[in-house]
Amino acid sequence: MSGMLEHVNLTVRDPEATAALMGRLFGWSVRWSGTAINNGHTVHVGTGDQYLALYTGPGGAGAQLPAQDSYSQLGGLNHVGVVVDDLDAAEARVKAEGFEPVNHADYEPGRRFYFRDGDGVEYEIVSYV
Known part of the structure; x- marks a missing residue:
């Protein structure tokens, strides 16, 4: 059995702005955009078979606070x-x-x-x- 990583879901302040940045840096395009869990908003940006799911909560841009240092946080x-x-x-x-x-x-x-x-x-x- 083998697997392929399809996507990673990240919480960001502004999914559209981050998706646009990924497009400029890597030539990726938006695959889907819409309402997500807890009345948030998600943009999927990437290639035909791999992508980043960029999520923001219902408060939108600026509503999230940065996480602690991921290297010292279990599951970071x-x-x-x-x-x-x-x-x-x-x-x-x-x-x-x-x-x-x-x-x-x-x-x-x-x-x-x-x-x-x-x-x-x-x-x-x-x-x-």
Whole structure:
């Protein structure tokens, strides 16, 4: 038996803004948008078979408070990994959006860097070429 990761569901301040950022950074598109659990709102953004579900509660943008440091919180989300073909071009797009790439590493099986978005979600951007 094998499985494939289909999606990760994240709580963000503004699902539309985060989806637009993912589109600019990774070329992803919105797959679905609508009402979600507890009268919240969700936007699914990604590819045809993998995506991020971006959720905000009924209070909308700004209603959520940032979580504690995920690395010291049991069950915390540490980062979301995204594979790109051109790491340097991806880093340029991340910088153009005003985010700071950190923790650059070049080791098998690829090169990578990390950044945190405006909601504090950490992304690992990796290239295997």
